[in-house]
Amino acid sequence: MFLGTFGDALxxxxxxxxxxxxxxxxxxxxxIFELRCALCHGLDGLGGExxxxxxxxxxxxxxxxxxxxxxxxxxxxxxxxxxFIDLGKEDADAVVVYLRFLQGKSATGSVPGDPVRGRDLxxxxxxxxxxxxxxxxxxxxxxxxxxxxxxxxxxxxxxxxLRPSGGQQEAATAVARDGRKFSGMIRNEDNxxxxxxxxxxxxxxxxxxxxxxxxxxTGDPMPVDYGQRLSPAELDDLVGYILRAPDxxxxxxxxxxxxxxxx
Numbered sequence: 001m002f003l004g005t006f007g008d009a010l011x012x013x014x015x016x017x018x019x020x021x022x023x024x025x026x027x028x029x030x031x032i033f034e035l036r037c038a039l040c041h042g043l044d045g046l047g048g049e050x051x052x053x054x055x056x057x058x059x060x061x062x063x064x065x066x067x068x069x070x071x072x073x074x075x076x077x078x079x080x081x082x083x084f085i086d087l088g089k090e091d092a093d094a095v096v097v098y099l100r101f102l103q104g105k106s107a108t109g110s111v112p113g114d115p116v117r118g119r120d121l122x123x124x125x126x127x128x129x130x131x132x133x134x135x136x137x138x139x140x141x142x143x144x145x146x147x148x149x150x151x152x153x154x155x156x157x158x159x160x161x162l163r164p165s166g167g168q169q170e171a172a173t174a175v176a177r178d179g180r181k182f183s184g185m186i187r188n189e190d191n192x193x194x195x196x197x198x199x200x201x202x203x204x205x206x207x208x209x210x211x212x213x214x215x216x217x218t219g220d221p222m223p224v225d226y227g228q229r230l231s232p233a234e235l236d237d238l239v240g241y242i243l244r245a246p247d248x249x250x251x252x253x254x255x256x257x258x259x260x261x262x263x
Contacts, residue, residue, distance in 0.1 A: 029098030059149035118241025164222040
């Protein structure tokens with residue numbers, strides 16, 4: 001009811017005259033959103049019991065219109081969001097326009113940092129990909145960051161880089177009775193089995209009676225010196241990439257640009 005009266009109010013000013021076109025909500029998109037999306041995301045898009053805020057969340061605001069269109073079309077099945085493949089292009093575009101209206105803008109939001117440079121940092125100087133995966137690339141020794149931005153805001157991501165909370169991880173090298181050797185991070189362990197994950201992301205479930213020895217080591221935690229290793233601008237770029245990774249996955253790398261390429 002609130003959105004209905006709010007939308008009507010935006011279509012007219014106090015004198016009953018038509019408002020400027022830039023302030024009009026897309027009524028077609030509004031109807032589709034309320035019918036297909038509001039049950040989970042709320043009528044105002046600010047989140048509900050079953051789905052997150054899609055209006056204020058930086059990760060959503062930072063998506064380009066094509067990326068948001070693709071998200072609506074494909075959904076996120078692993079998160080319980082269905083894809084609306086039955087929506088035609090015009091209807092899906094209308095939903096995107098209405099979401100932008102709710103977000104208080106008519107174009108994609110701007111967040112600090114260059115995500116293309118951030119991608120080069122993630123897979124280069126910052127060394128994030130030595131432990132983390134992003135979009136199927138990198139190592140899966142630590143958490144996969146592909147969907148990290150869906151549940152974390154800009155400040156949370158930056159804080160997680162500068163002040164990581166994870167402690168040291170335990171690794172092991174196990175030797176089987178047949179002479180095979182397995183090394184990796186310990187993912188699970190009980191009285192009868194040991195599960196390891198190697199540097200390539202492969203998992204090994206080893207039964208302890210089949211092992212002749214297990215040597216344990218303490219793995220390195222996430223570095224705590226990114227505040228010194230990266231400049232403030234580079235940190236912005238890195239966070240920008242984590243927020244917008246799906247939107248920049250197909251863009252060419254910018255690392256060949258010289259240090260004064262933009263001067």
